[in-house]
Amino acid sequence: xxxxxxxxxxDPIIIGLNVVEGILKPGTPLCVPDRDRLRLGTVISIxxxxxxxxxxxxxxGSVAVKxxxxxxxxxxxxxxxxxxxxxLITRESIDILKQHFREEMTDxxxxxxxxxxxxxxxx
Numbered sequence: 001x002x003x004x005x006x007x008x009x010x011d012p013i014i015i016g017l018n019v020v021e022g023i024l025k026p027g028t029p030l031c032v033p034d035r036d037r038l039r040l041g042t043v044i045s046i047x048x049x050x051x052x053x054x055x056x057x058x059x060x061g062s063v064a065v066k067x068x069x070x071x072x073x074x075x076x077x078x079x080x081x082x083x084x085x086x087x088l089i090t091r092e093s094i095d096i097l098k099q100h101f102r103e104e105m106t107d108x109x110x111x112x113x114x115x116x117x118x119x120x121x122x123x
Contacts, residue, residue: 001030003081004062011071012044016062017085022112023104024056029088030067032079033119039088040079041069089116091123 001024005016017024030040046056047064056063073079094113097105105113116122 001085003075003085006075006081007064009075009077010073011041011069013040013067013069013073013075015065015067015075017056017065018062019056019058019060020084021058022087022109024063024065024087025054030085031088032083032085034083035079037088037120038073038079039069040073040085041067044068086116086119089113089120089122094122 001017001019003015003017006014007016008014024043024046026043026045028043030043032038032040044066046053046066048056048060053060053063056065079085094117097113
């Protein structure tokens with residue numbers, strides 16, 4: 001995901017994002033890999049055209065994302081629009097995807113998951 005606007009710099013962070021690949025859903029933990037995997041927080045909600053949506057993909061274009069982070073990270077101070085933002089995955093989250101969301105996942109989504117596994121050194 002690539003940030004393209006900031007509406008609120010600290011808790012909750014509200015930024016405009018373009019989802020480049022995969023799916024973004026509420027409850028997803030986010031991080032900035034270029035900043036030593038700086039954890040931004042967890043997605044609370046997503047809006048497109050000022051209306052709440054349950055998930056975002058690349059086809060949605062720019063969406064507003066509200067991120068709860070307990071005030072520990074601020075846009076412009078700890079991260080900015082120059083670095084990519086990615087979903088923070090774990091072995092457990094991959095297993096949950098396989099178990100409960102296999103039907104929703106496309107081949108492209110699985111390829112994204114493989115990229116993230118390599119990024120986070122997950123076996």
